[in-house]
Amino acid sequence: MSAAHTVRTTHTVRTTRTARTVRTVLAATVVAGLTATALATPALAAPVKPDHRATQQALDAAVADGVPGAVAQARSGRSGWTGTAGERGGQDRYRVGSITKTFVATVLLQLQAEGRLDLDDSVEKWLPGVVRGNGHDGREMTVRQLLNHTSGVYSFTSDPGFQEKVFGPGFLKHRYDTWTPEQIVAIAMAHKPDFAPGTNWNYSNTNYVLAGMVIEKATGRPYGKEVQRRIIKPLKLRATTVPGTTVTMPKPSSLAYSKLSMDPDATTVHDVSELNPSLAYAAGEMISDSNDLQTFYRALLKGRLLPEAELREMTDTVTVSPELPGMGYGLGLMRQKLSCGKEVWGHGGGIHGSTSEAVATRNGEHSLALNFNADWTGDSQAVLEAEFCGTIPKPAPKSAPEPAQQPPAAPLP
Numbered sequence: 205m206s207a208a209h210t211v212r213t214t215h216t217v218r219t220t221r222t223a224r225t226v227r228t229v230l231a232a233t234v235v236a237g238l239t240a241t242a243l244a245t246p247a248l249a250a251p252v253k254p255d256h257r258a259t260q261q262a263l264d265a266a267v268a269d270g271v272p273g274a275v276a277q278a279r280s281g282r283s284g285w286t287g288t289a290g291e292r293g294g295q296d297r298y299r300v301g302s303i304t305k306t307f308v309a310t311v312l313l314q315l316q317a318e319g320r321l322d323l324d325d326s327v328e329k330w331l332p333g334v335v336r337g338n339g340h341d342g343r344e345m346t347v348r349q350l351l352n353h354t355s356g357v358y359s360f361t362s363d364p365g366f367q368e369k370v371f372g373p374g375f376l377k378h379r380y381d382t383w384t385p386e387q388i389v390a391i392a393m394a395h396k397p398d399f400a401p402g403t404n405w406n407y408s409n410t411n412y413v414l415a416g417m418v419i420e421k422a423t424g425r426p427y428g429k430e431v432q433r434r435i436i437k438p439l440k441l442r443a444t445t446v447p448g449t450t451v452t453m454p455k456p457s458s459l460a461y462s463k464l465s466m467d468p469d470a471t472t473v474h475d476v477s478e479l480n481p482s483l484a485y486a487a488g489e490m491i492s493d494s495n496d497l498q499t500f501y502r503a504l505l506k507g508r509l510l511p512e513a514e515l516r517e518m519t520d521t522v523t524v525s526p527e528l529p530g531m532g533y534g535l536g537l538m539r540q541k542l543s544c545g546k547e548v549w550g551h552g553g554g555i556h557g558s559t560s561e562a563v564a565t566r567n568g569e570h571s572l573a574l575n576f577n578a579d580w581t582g583d584s585q586a587v588l589e590a591e592f593c594g595t596i597p598k599p600a601p602k603s604a605p606e607p608a609q610q611p612p613a614a615p616l617p
Contacts, residue, residue, distance in 0.1 A: 256285045258590035262583070263289040265597040271582035273458050276574035277494035278591050279502070286494070291577075297443050297457045297493045298575045299481070300560050301553025304490040305412050307431050309351050309536025310504060311419055313514040314434055321422050323348040323517070330418045337393035345401035347418055350411040351535040352522050358395040359408035360388050370483055373464055375556070376474065382449050383482045388413050405522055405533065409487040416486025427486050439503055443493040451478045454491065460557025461578050476556040488555055494573035497562040501550050505568035519549070544593035552584070559584055
């Protein structure tokens with residue numbers, strides 16, 4: 205999470221960073237080759253193994269740009285690959301930030317399939333009196349609009365006071381503070397909405413705090429327990445957790461780093477590995493690894509977690525920005541068209557010292573999940589382009605000055 209590089213400037217901020225470093229938001233193991241079966245006709249060639257050299261080069265480029273450590277895993281059919289650069293292990297766990305949103309949206313779609321709620325229910329029906337103040341009105345917005353960011357609700361991560369305390373130097377004093385979802389929503393309600401519900405699109409982390417609260421109201425259990433019961437356990441995601449208020453990272457993991465500053469000339473780097481993830485709640489508190497994230501998105505896109513009708517709703521996207529025609533946002537799921545014309549579906553995530561991406565092709569056959577343990581530099585979009593398009597990252601000229609440091613990653617992209 206970070207400061208003035210705020211998510212409130214629409215997901216265009218996130219997506220431009222996704223288009224640049226995606227921020228949005230992504231070498232210990234050898235390639236696991238395809239198992240060749242005996243062929244009756246010798247003239248037939250054996251399957252070609254995917255080539256991940258460009259992907260590895262993109263990870264190396266991120267470290268050359270100042271990222272302390274990078275990890276990526278990819279799968280294509282039955283073939284798997286893991287690449288690392290810098291101070292990283294191939295099985296490292298990390299904070300996934302807004303990738304949490306896809307898990308939350310999946311639970312709500314499951315609840316709809318079970319007839320326990322309708323995404324077109326008003327927010328007021330489930331959270332009476334919660335979304336009120338300064339023009340916000342839960343009676344006028346739906347749960348669906350929370351999930352696709354068309355509600356107009358102000359993002360709490362854009363609040364200057366929250367930014368100073370959580371993304372700036374104040375983080376070092378407040379990193380262990382516990383935040384309740386009610387406190388977070390109250391911060392948003394102190395501001396005017398971005399627009400009337402359903403009239404525009406703007407990425408707001410408050411939407412998913414409210415979505416988590418709806419899950420709890422509809423089920424009577426914490427949203428994290430529902431994520432665990434409905435997704436983590438059935439898919440056997442052994443590295444995936446909803447940590448709540450636990451401040452430490454499970455092992456194996458690498459340290460996470462942030463400059464905690466909007467000053468492009470800042471040089472001090474802080475270890476931000478420990479934090480109370482309640483500051484993100486259902487908008488971005490989860491922890492996972494690259495293997496589990498691929499398992500999740502592949503299962504989701506192959507229809508293992510949702511009925512066909514609900515998956516169709518999840519992949520029904522709205523326009524993010526006229527300037528980004530290749531990108532669309534569904535229900536906790538983003539579609540983007542890469543430079544080579546291929547489309548991938550998934551989500552990015554950014555939180556203190558962590559920039560992640562997890563995507564897969566629509567049929568779930570080719571997937572990638574990556575993480576940088578820094579939030580101010582590194583081009584994660586280049587890793588996506590390398591894996592799916594074979595694009596080799598262009599090295600910076602040796603005589604060129606060091607690139608200007610970017611501000612810390614916008615919170616929970």
